[in-house]
Amino acid sequence: MGAFGKYLLTILTTKKVAFPFTIVLIIFPVIISDAYIIHLLILSLMYAALSLGWNYICGYAGIFSFGHQGFFGLGAYVSALLAMKAGVSPWFGLLLGGISAGAISLVIGFPCLRLRAAPYVALTTLGFSEILRIICMNLGGLTRGESGLWGIPTLPDVALGPFIISFAGGSRIPYYYVMLIIFFITAIILYWQIHSSTGLALRAIRESQDAAESLGVHITRYKLLTFLISSFFAGVVGAFYGHYINILTPTSIFNLSIMFEILAIVIIGGMGTFSGPIVGAFILTIGLEYLRAFGEYRLMIYGVLIMIMILFASEGIIRKIIPKSARV
């Protein structure tokens, strides 16, 4: 891989290349429409959006949350249940999934206001996520617990002039474009936030909360705002996922392994960089699938790869390979 790999990564992550990358993402399904590959890309986009959000609270605001999967799962269940029990359109469900995740995040964010060290924040957020999981598991009457919430409605058809885009037809391409739009919105809003005064305030908080406070930075407001934004997007992605695969179980959707993957993506890609989580998401999601060739050894190799990558590039791939000026 070596030199070519470095070149490839440089292409993918410099400012000049973000645009071509975007174009590729947009036209890809026109060229290759294999359902399996589209599915992989959808997953990659999902993880890219989730990881961007998590990187925002951790890499920029310094809040080492370990409960991102909780917002993801909550959004999924809220949207699915609203659609199934209250007949709410899944399009609204996406929004409501995000909003409910955002609302809960304010509750979860409260203890994290005082806590600063990584393990303390990690455990608090993990605790909340686990509580959400157990609640979903035990409220069987509502969620059907571990038996699974089956038959979640797909996204309703959309009429674009004379064309009708149907999500129930079995093709994944419409879902791909929906997720692509969600990803772009997430990326754009987070990029804007990071490069605005908010981002500056967050970095000040991350470097030294006390110093930032003495300079008049309103810590509470910024911390809660970051939580709100990133969890909102996690909730939207979760809601999307529910309507995409049409079945949910608490264990699969509130799974710690989702958090582990986000963690691996961000750290390997480069925490606190913007393109790191995106690159990392695609590498890890697609890479994980390629490992299927190894059959039962797949996840073992995944674990080993994570260890190896951290040992040899602990500051993240993006930082190791791309000079600061060329990064997005």
Place this chain on the structure above:
Amino acid sequence: MTFGLFVDQIINGVVLGSMYSLYASGLTLIWGTMKLMNFAHGEYYMLGGYFVYFGVTLLGAPPVLSILITIGATFLIGLVTERLIIQPLLDKPTWETSSLVVTVGLSIFLQNFALKVWGERLKGIPYFIGGTLEIFGVRVAYHRLLILAVAILVLSLLLVLIKKTRFGMALRATAQEKNAAIMLGINFYRIYMVTFAASGAMAAVAATMLAPIFLISPWSGISCILKAFVVAVLGGLGSVEGAILGGIVLGIAENLSVIIFSSEWKDVVSFGILILVLTFRPSGFFGQKEW
């Protein structure tokens, strides 16, 4: 609620809690000494379960020997893993996060290794001692009393080690002021290696005692580490005495809560306690003000 039920739950709480104390002590000790949040801690517990199972069923060894073999094996594996994946990260500035991620990778590897090699069918071993005893009108299995006895033994040994031996003093010195410890000739690499390995071995001991009660699977480590987190924080990260007290408190609290709520909400109680502690008193019982 009868008095008998109450006593039964208290005893169960203490017994289970003593195991919580055992594996939380290891986790908190690693944090206090090297500021590492070991996400693979549960997997040493899981390995312990498998090793004792193999000792008893495959080797046909008596429980005591199986337990000793388990301790030795997990200790060795701990030494090796610390040397291979933890030590290289020590000098880097990204320690706090990279150490966490590398243990996550290890955790994924070990869980799936166990799944591939030993399969996902649950495995169990018979009780070490059969029979029951009557306390306050409640029947208590001898095995449960054995669990408590082993916990007391191991934890006492740990406290003696930390407080009275040369190694223990070196460990505390390294944890409190690393540079000053280095200047006294303390090889902190070795301290870290032994502490890490010992912590895993203690979790393995807990697994050997609980194996007859809870069955062994590749995922046994998950519930272990989640409990260990809660107990360690409750006791105050870095404090072994805190973990000991915290384990007992959590064990009793959980079991008493089962009387009020049903058992499926048990974990909500423990996570709820975790969040309350972190919100209102992050340093737990005996922890430092380092949050």
Place this chain on the structure above:
Amino acid sequence: MLEIDNISVFYGVAQALWDVSLHVKKGEIVALLGSNGSGKTTTLKTISGLLRPRKGSILINGERIDQIPPYKIPFKGVAHVPEGRSLFPGMTVVENLTIGAYIPQAWAGRSEALQRVFSLFPALKQRKHQLAATLSGGEQQMLAIGRSLMAQPTLLMLDEPSLGLAPMIVVHIFSIIQDINRHQVTILLVEQNANIALQVAHRGYVLETGKMNLTGQANELLNNEHVKKSYLGLSEDAE
């Protein structure tokens, strides 16, 4: 006994020491003077192995020590009392002293070493089981020095022993330092308080912004115009 040969030391990309050389003969007390940020602490840290010189070498009795791991330095008979004492706050006076005798060659004789330190510092004996964090400034300094003596060092390095201490206590500590020297311990003394340092030292060096500027016999330096203006005037204000 101690020979530092043209060392250059960096903190990352920032250079802290430029071609610094000094030597300490057996049995001497040598003072290393300089203002804040001049590199005095950096020099001691480099001798202790916590920093590595990018250029140059450090020798103890002819043997190079600048490339060995820091925890092996005490085995060469070197003890370092760091700036700010660096006691183990959660350990008692006795425990702090005992761990001072950690290295195997000293561990066996730790009870005798403990008695010797207690006779040197009776105040510590009175507070045997008190936590180090609860001692006064002067007592902490005594404990730090006592701890460094537990391994019977032949070279003792002290970083700013007078820092934060009342004048009377400083005088007391320095008389003890002289006492220790009379018991065949070579001493390298880093101090901002040039006045008292030069009164107990045999020779001195003056570091300025990472470069060695002056050296000479202690009484020569005391009478040196530059030293008098820059360091002796300063030190009077500090009291």
